[in-house]
Amino acid sequence: QVHLQESGPGLVKPSETLSLTCSVSGDSLRNDYWSWVRQPPGKGLEWIGYIYHSGTTSYNPSLKSRLTLSIDMSNNQFSLRLTSVTSADTARYYCARLVRYDFDQWGQGILVAVSS
C-alpha cells in the first residue's frame, strides 16, 4: 500500500519561498515519476511538475521560472520549492505518483495560504 504525505508550513508571506516535502512509504522513489498538483480553494486542479529518481524534471511552463523540484532517495522524499509567491499561489498542494500518463496515488494534500 503506497502512502504519500505532504508536510510544510501552512502560511507563507508574499514574495517569500514556499517549500513542501512529500514522504513516500510502500514504494521506492526509484520505481516511478513523482509529481505535484495544486488546487486553489473552490477551483480545479493544476499540474505543477514531476521529478524522476535520476533528477530529471519537467515543470509546468507557467511556473517554470519560480519552481524547483528535488529528490532525496535516502529518505524516500521529494520536495517542491516555489519562489516569489503571491496570493495566486494559495492552494491545497498534493503530491502524487505519476504512472503511464496519469496520477494513481495521491497524498491527502496540504493547504498553503500566502498572506502577510
Place this chain on the structure above:
Amino acid sequence: EIVLTQSPGTLSLSPGDRATLSCRASQTVSSSYLAWYQQRPGQAPRLLIYGASNRATGIPDRFSGSGSGTDFTLTISRLEPEDFAVYYCQQYDTSPPKYIFGQGTKLDI
C-alpha cells in the same frame, strides 16, 4: 496547447440513475493519455479511468470510459450515493510537455 472542456458544469441526478459526463479536447489527443478522476468533498482526487477506457485498481465496474480523438465520455451506470462528487478529466499534452485537467463536472443529487 490543448484545452479540455468538460460538460455539463453541473449534473443533477438521483441514485440509480445513469450519468454521462463529457470531456472534449481542443485538438486530437491520444487515448492513451486520457484519464478520469473523482474528487469527493475534502478528499484528494482518485484515479478512476486511465487510457480512456481502463478502470484503475479497485474501481467498481459501474464506472466506464470511452471515446477517442477529441471526445471522451465517463459513464456511471447506476449511481450510488457515494458517487456524488466532482469529476475531472486529464490529458498529457506533448507540446509543450505538460499535464492538463479539465475544469470539472459536479455531480449533484
